[in-house]
Amino acid sequence: MDEITVIHKAREFVAAVNPIAIPVDVSAYASHLGAVIRRQTDLGKNESGWSFENRGKYYICVNAKDIGERQRFTVCHEIAHIVLGLPSDHKTLPSWSYAKKSREEILCDVFAAELLLPSKLFKPLADKELISFRTVGDLADRFEASLTATGSRFATVIGAPCAFVLSEKGNVRYTSRSLSLREANAWVHPRLGLPPGSVSARARAGEVCEGPEEIGAELWFSPWERGGILLEEARHFEQWDQTLTLLWFEDEEVPPLKSKQEEEEEEWGIKELDGILPWPGRKRRK
Ligand SMILES: [Zn+2]
Incomplete structure (x- = not known):
């Protein structure tokens, strides 16, 4: 399964639940699956949560000792495991660590971020603000999501x-x-x-x-x-x-691809004769 497919499935899921308020109500997502959220007090410090199925019903268990923002992410992450049918691999590392995170776990995080920060609610707000960590932090607060999830969604949607x-x-x-x-x-x-x-x-x-x-x-x-x-x-x-x-x-536009002639001019410094110094080309900086 690739990331585009995961994003597609997440957007279908969000569209079916159609959240309209910020922060989104994650229990509405769980209800859509008929899943029950259980807050567990006996999970270890680095265990965010897990889920299981019993007699056709899903149970999503979250670490009650985690902060609210983390618990919300965990609910959405577990929904991802259920919807995508991806096995979980939570034993090896704390959930915040990306160093050895499996591809499946990263895909579930991507799905979870789509649920917490749905395009329809998030993009209009992200697009009208200046690009900065301050903006990302403010949006993270409003959506009750982490700086990481919000930053990732911010770059994707704007x-x-x-x-x-x-x-x-x-x-x-x-x-x-x-x-x-x-x-x-x-x-x-x-x-x-x-x-x-x-x-x-x-x-x-x-x-x-x-x-x-x-x-x-x-x-x-x-x-x-x-x-x-x-x-x-x-x-x-x-x-x-x-x-x-x-x-x-800065100018909010990707620089166009340079023509061969422009590249050569930069290489040989012809443009410098008119007194306008071009930004040093890639080749010259080596
Ligand atoms: Zn997982």
């Missing part, structure tokens, strides 16, 4: 070219991109180390990085022939060694 990257222990684990970046093949390689000099790498090293900074797009995207300057903002969470990154193009 019209502007934007990517959200989750890294753990300094390596990229998950990226979500807006349609415009997907169409331009702006690809952040999984398992890529945080690019040296990036805001994210510096935030992880303990530097205080306030607000977005300009950065060459080729630092994050590869292969990337379009040049351009990205804005990068990062948040680092020491307790999990997780780094969240927001990347977007």
